[in-house]
Amino acid sequence: METAVINLASALADDLDTAFPDLVRSRQNQIFGGVMRIVRHHADAADITQETFIRAYRALAGYDNARIEALKLDGWLWTIAINLCRNSARRKNPVPSQLPDQASLEPGPESAAIASAEAATWDTRLARLTATQRSAVVLRHVVGLSYDEISQATGRPAGTVKADVHRGIARLRRILEAEATQ
Amino acid sequence: MSDPIERDLEDLNTAAPAWVFENIMVGTGLWDEYAVVDGPIEPMYVAWNPRGITTCIPVSVVGSDDAFEESHPRPARPAGHVPAALDRKLARALATGRLGNLPIDLSALGSFQRAVLEKCAEIPPGEIRPYGWIAAAIGNPGAVRAVGTALGRNPVPILIPCHRVVRTDGRIGNYAYGTGMKRELLEAEGLDVTEIEETAGRNVRFVGSETTGVYCYPTCRHGRRISERNRLEFRSADEAERLGYRGCKVCRPIAA
Numbered sequence: 001m002e003t004a005v006i007n008l009a010s011a012l013a014d015d016l017d018t019a020f021p022d023l024v025r026s027r028q029n030q031i032f033g034g035v036m037r038i039v040r041h042h043a044d045a046a047d048i049t050q051e052t053f054i055r056a057y058r059a060l061a062g063y064d065n066a067r068i069e070a071l072k073l074d075g076w077l078w079t080i081a082i083n084l085c086r087n088s089a090r091r092k093n094p095v096p097s098q099l100p101d102q103a104s105l106e107p108g109p110e111s112a113a114i115a116s117a118e119a120a121t122w123d124t125r126l127a128r129l130t131a132t133q134r135s136a137v138v139l140r141h142v143v144g145l146s147y148d149e150i151s152q153a154t155g156r157p158a159g160t161v162k163a164d165v166h167r168g169i170a171r172l173r174r175i176l177e178a179e180a181t182q
Numbered sequence: 183m184s185d186p187i188e189r190d191l192e193d194l195n196t197a198a199p200a201w202v203f204e205n206i207m208v209g210t211g212l213w214d215e216y217a218v219v220d221g222p223i224e225p226m227y228v229a230w231n232p233r234g235i236t237t238c239i240p241v242s243v244v245g246s247d248d249a250f251e252e253s254h255p256r257p258a259r260p261a262g263h264v265p266a267a268l269d270r271k272l273a274r275a276l277a278t279g280r281l282g283n284l285p286i287d288l289s290a291l292g293s294f295q296r297a298v299l300e301k302c303a304e305i306p307p308g309e310i311r312p313y314g315w316i317a318a319a320i321g322n323p324g325a326v327r328a329v330g331t332a333l334g335r336n337p338v339p340i341l342i343p344c345h346r347v348v349r350t351d352g353r354i355g356n357y358a359y360g361t362g363m364k365r366e367l368l369e370a371e372g373l374d375v376t377e378i379e380e381t382a383g384r385n386v387r388f389v390g391s392e393t394t395g396v397y398c399y400p401t402c403r404h405g406r407r408i409s410e411r412n413r414l415e416f417r418s419a420d421e422a423e424r425l426g427y428r429g430c431k432v433c434r435p436i437a438a
Contacts (some may be wrong), residue, residue: 017212020210020212021203021207021212024203024206024207025203028198028202028203028206029195029196029197029198030195031198032196032197032198032199032202033194033195033196033197033198034195036196037194046198046199046201046202046205049198049202049206050202050205050206050209051209053206053209053210054206054209054210057206057210057212058210118190118193119194119196122190122191122194137191138191141187141188141191141192142191142192142194142195143195144192169185169187169188172187173187176187
């Protein structure tokens with residue numbers, strides 16, 4: 001995994017236009033999947049995913065080779081994505097939705113519908129975390145970033161990020177316990 | 183790590199819709215989009231990216247969307263129509279025969295071909311210049327054949343008017359999509375191609391005005407304003423210069 005990341009960064013430095021589609025293919029699902037849980041709106045998540053990569057491309061086009069090769073791609077991409085999530089939230093000032101977004105309920109097999117309903121339930125639970133905790137929990141456990149990468153993406157110290165994740169998980173545990181006793 | 187909450191959270195990762203990838207490729211300009219628009223004599227495929235128009239080609243030359251995508255040097259996605267802002271500039275360029283503020287993306291081309299095409303774009307509608315004029319104007323007077331090759335591979339014909347570039351002897355010459363189409367395009371701009379060929383047949387390269395002492399290419403707007411009785415015909419720039427005439431500052435004649 002680590003060598004693949006280093007190779008992709010070198011490939012981007014070597015020939016941006018050829019390697020960039022590989023960057024998108026290898027990262028678009030984790031960016032979309034994470035952003036979807038943070039903004040909880042299918043069309044917004046798709047827009048933010050697109051904008052993340054388009055901005056990444058423009059930035060890479062202006063970087064010299066050494067700078068591209070030194071990039072920690074996941075943390076760097078998420079720095080852009082998290083910023084766009086924040087801007088989107090600020091623009092809309094949304095009320096946490098209790099219902100799944102219609103666009104996310106695309107017609108599909110029954111298993112997909114169940115998965116979608118399950119995701120909607122989790123979105124409602126995640127909506128009860130603070131924005132900071134929610135991003136930290138999503139980046140750590142949905143996306144699978146390391147604390148260092150989350151620190152890079154959010155601009156918060158790694159120790160603080162770790163505490164955000166633990167508090168978020170503890171809060172989710174209490175929410176689940178409350179659901180179980182109802 | 184067997185915490186059920188953490189396991190459930192891992193399962194929440196959903197894949198991006200398929201069109202997200204395409205939108206990113208289009209948004210970065212790695213892929214082009216294309217649509218069919220009306221051209222001066224027939225419909226044309228036009229492709230573009232965020233930097234500008236990359237391709238323009240008559241539909242009759244290509245045949246179908248599949249064939250267009252196949253022949254396009256980069257992946258291209260059908261867009262249905264040209265985005266409004268670009269479409270306005272494109273419509274104006276087609277109506278006036280000049281690029282104006284229409285952005286053209288020639289970044290995929292080499293510097294020589296770019297220089298040839300940029301110079302070619304300066305030729306006004308309704309006027310023609312020989313290949314050697316472009317070669318001289320880009321500081322490479324010996325590269326007449328290379329200019330012809332560069333124009334023959336013009337990715338945006340009609341918009342960059344390679345049909346306005348003709349043989350040194352003044353005859354219309356070849357065109358990537360046939361001499362017939364070149365003739366049609368020039369006539370659509372108000373040129374009398376039969377008369378041009380007839381003038382070329384009499385070995386007339388330039389016309390001069392006795393009143394101003396200036397000589398021009400026959401289709402230069404200043405050359406065409408010369409009245410019949412003040413109008414002189416020259417077989418070469420040397421002949422005109424020998425008789426004390428100077429080259430027009432607009433069409434800038436060169437010695438053939």
